[in-house]
Amino acid sequence: MDIKEEDSRELKDHPRAQQERLAHIDFMLYFLGELRRQDVAERFGMGPSGVTRDIALYRRFAPGNCEMDPAEKVYRPTPNFQPLFKHSARRVLTALSEGFGEGLGEDWEAMLPSDTPLPLTLPDVAVLAPISRAINRKLAVKLHYTSVKSGKTEKTLVPIALIDTGIRWHVRAYDRDHEEFRDYVLNRMENPVALENSPAGKGEMANDDEQWSRVISLALVPHPSHPRPGLVCMDYGMRDDVLKIKVRAANAGYMLRRWSVDCSPDHHLNGIEYALWLPDSFALYGANNAQLAPGYKDPRELAKSIQAL
Known part of the structure; x- marks a missing residue:
């Protein structure tokens, strides 16, 4: 308000x-x-x-x-x-x-006829609650986590933020075992317990996470193969045919995938879902999850391949 x-x-x-x-x-x-x-x-x-x-x-x-x-x-x-x-x-x-609501039940009444796609997955609130408490109070949590590579393991994390990728909810957290910040899927967590006697320490808080703290500026344009680029400008409220946005480096790959932005250098992704193109792939330099962006190629690798020709 x-x-x-x-x-x-x-x-x-x-x-x-x-x-x-x-x-x-x-x-x-x-x-x-x-x-x-x-x-x-x-x-x-x-x-x-x-x-x-x-x-x-x-x-x-x-x-x-x-x-x-x-x-x-x-x-x-x-x-x-x-x-x-x-x-x-x-x-x-x-x-x-x-409708309006403050958590009193789930059957809020819509104010107008509408239809919003349901998320395919939502976290268990019994898992979410201790994680959100730990974020708010800057505490570590102990939990079991199942990953593709390692299966189920016990972890001690210091969660700093929640991330909605558009497909599922992640937690950005410092992993004390790996001694680095990573993303963890909420639905893969089991029995998290906030550790009252284990507050976030030096190097474990949000302002210590370079990927979370770094903000990237992106300039998106209508996809060159779109039949009506003027319509794309209207859809996204572009000024001078450019949509300027800012994203955290930690979220850049997720967001560009969510928005179906063609990040290939030669804009070769021609599906109807690709209304936007990122002309400057160097803008994603240093974003650890840039490879998640549709069509993205590391400019350094491209330069090497050109030199090898």
Whole structure:
């Protein structure tokens, strides 16, 4: 929830809980085109008098934003409506498609008809909980982990972050056995226990992980073989036919695969899913998982192969 700059000073004098209620009023008017008193009462567990005060306060800050529809007894946005808050598109889409919720059950009601592909795999919350506690409190965890190469082994990790690769959830962690930072799949973990007497030590925290701390700037363009490059520019909101993004080096390969970006130097991946191309493969230099990016070839290896011709 962000207050628009011109309204921020006075609004921030009000309690945070009230700001959240005003943001909800703003949301309902802006994205659903209607606000009923019970929308606020049910969402925040308030009585009628409290709802009346909040709506009056909202109308004081934004006097031209809504008017009462007497026939249906509902507030509606006016043609001159201007949102009082800055709304994150990501959060708005989550609310519209999944509803609001704070972990009280799983059957949240969508606010609009929608369909979001279900993830094929989600971690067990009994595994996730001790990992998230350890990240928050900067503790080590002991667990059993099954890998393709080593099978099941016991590990002591210092987890620093969660990573959604688009396919599965990973944990970025310092491995005390291998003495380096690596990625571990949550679903391959068993019986993690946060070690209360084993805090993260020197060289084991997030700011010690060079791959996590390093941010790479990438410039993506419409794929040269795409039949309508202008449409790609529209799809991705490009400026001057370029989409500029920043990713952590630790996540670069995962993200480029997730976005189906052709990273081959000669843009030879021609499937319809490849709408984007990375012209400068040197931008991924030093990213340990760059090889996960579609079509990526290490520029150093390419240079050697050219010299050998």
